[in-house]
Amino acid sequence: MKFARDFKESLASQGFPPHWVEQAVPYRQLKKCLKKVQRELQDLGLDPDTLRSLTDPENKSPVALKYRLHSSADSKLVRPALTVHVKDGVVVDASLTPATRRFFENLAIELAANRRRSLGDTPGGRDENGADPAPIQLTGPDAIQLPFDKDGYETIEVPLEFDNQFFEMLQSDVNNIDALQADEQKNMAKEISALRDEISLVSKPSRFSKTDLALWRHIFELYLDAEVFFATGEQNHGERTSQAALTQLQWFQSEVEKRRLARDFRLRESHSALDRFLKLNASLLKNLQFQELNRLAVLKILKKFDKRTSLGISKTFRTFVQSRKLMAGSIGKDVCAQLSQELVPVVPQLNDYLCPVCFAIAYRPVRLACQHVFCIRCIVKIQRRQEKHCPLCRSDAVLKASADNLDIALGRYMKKYFRKEVKEKQRANDIERGIEDYGPTYTHKECVVM
Ligand SMILES: [Zn+2]
Numbered sequence: 001m002k003f004a005r006d007f008k009e010s011l012a013s014q015g016f017p018p019h020w021v022e023q024a025v026p027y028r029q030l031k032k033c034l035k036k037v038q039r040e041l042q043d044l045g046l047d048p049d050t051l052r053s054l055t056d057p058e059n060k061s062p063v064a065l066k067y068r069l070h071s072s073a074d075s076k077l078v079r080p081a082l083t084v085h086v087k088d089g090v091v092v093d094a095s096l097t098p099a100t101r102r103f104f105e106n107l108a109i110e111l112a113a114n115r116r117r118s119l120g121d122t123p124g125g126r127d128e129n130g131a132d133p134a135p136i137q138l139t140g141p142d143a144i145q146l147p148f149d150k151d152g153y154e155t156i157e158v159p160l161e162f163d164n165q166f167f168e169m170l171q172s173d174v175n176n177i178d179a180l181q182a183d184e185q186k187n188m189a190k191e192i193s194a195l196r197d198e199i200s201l202v203s204k205p206s207r208f209s210k211t212d213l214a215l216w217r218h219i220f221e222l223y224l225d226a227e228v229f230f231a232t233g234e235q236n237h238g239e240r241t242s243q244a245a246l247t248q249l250q251w252f253q254s255e256v257e258k259r260r261l262a263r264d265f266r267l268r269e270s271h272s273a274l275d276r277f278l279k280l281n282a283s284l285l286k287n288l289q290f291q292e293l294n295r296l297a298v299l300k301i302l303k304k305f306d307k308r309t310s311l312g313i314s315k316t317f318r319t320f321v322q323s324r325k326l327m328a329g330s331i332g333k334d335v336c337a338q339l340s341q342e343l344v345p346v347v348p349q350l351n352d353y354l355c356p357v358c359f360a361i362a363y364r365p366v367r368l369a370c371q372h373v374f375c376i377r378c379i380v381k382i383q384r385r386q387e388k389h390c391p392l393c394r395s396d397a398v399l400k401a402s403a404d405n406l407d408i409a410l411g412r413y414m415k416k417y418f419r420k421e422v423k424e425k426q427r428a429n430d431i432e433r434g435i436e437d438y439g440p441t442y443t444h445k446e447c448v449v450m
């Protein structure tokens, strides 16, 4: 009872769009249907205890029940099937409840009828498929006889109307939410592309006109540090809960404010771009909250199903249900991947251009044969020490490097996007060289062009 109420309240209070709420898992309806499933099974003499003992794989009695979900790729539906496997000559145990005894008595009659039918006593008497789920008793024409299996067991499928209905409802709800989330993802993908264009305009490197490159770099650096939706730390690795994501997003926003980054924007368009970026993140967060809530509803109802029927389905449902969004939780992964591959790299981060030896920008980058990139100063120093191995991969590449290994295009790119850092690096190199040439008393004088 409690969850049904909490679920309804959460749906109403978390600010989801009305058309989402309409598509939410109808928990109450599923619960009602579950009651009917329970009654349906009980009418057959299959109370939870009996079901538990008969579906136990260790059960050695001549009667066994199997409950399985089947899924087909084309119909996008999952179908449950309860089958009875009986060896010839069942002895009905006197300790069974009257209802369960009745189940077996009916079963025996049904088996006999099946056998007669298969011998040809009643030609055309079989109503195969059992498509019409109306009658519940096993003796009805809906009981399907399957062929003997290899162990000499006879197998009968027990037609269960409400059980079918339950899973049909559940699967179609999952399908609806999947479709909804696929739509949302498409919208967010479009928004990311639009934002990419907008942010690359306002953060275009320029010496002469206004640009917000440095501010956007700072903003994205904070955003990457926040790891809003995915954590990479040792302890809490992987996808964050929506609650944790919210905390991270709030941290990011407060840092942007604290550092007055938006206030320092020089271009008006940067404000609207930041606004859009924040909205995009909020929208992904909403999607994750909705997904989390509905997934919880599905898991809760399946747990309830197991408790009331002992059919042990909650563990296998995940593998049978065909859900690329809700149950797979892929929306967060996909949108974040697009964010980090398409949007964030619009503003290159210094971290990606550091020399792994001196940790300053790898200006005048030397690309060794192994493809690792270092600043020219560090390579020269390693060569002077006659060390031949790349500090990163130990391949024999350092002494073979020459002026041909200078990556001119990369150098130009660094100069364009990291003007300040490149200047600092050049200055540091000049001082270092001066000390090498003139000794430690060398004082650096800036070169002034008159
Ligand atoms: Zn270096």
Ligand SMILES: [Zn+2]
Binding pocket: 368, 370, 371, 372, 390, 391, 392, 393, 394, 395
């Ligand atoms: Zn290397």
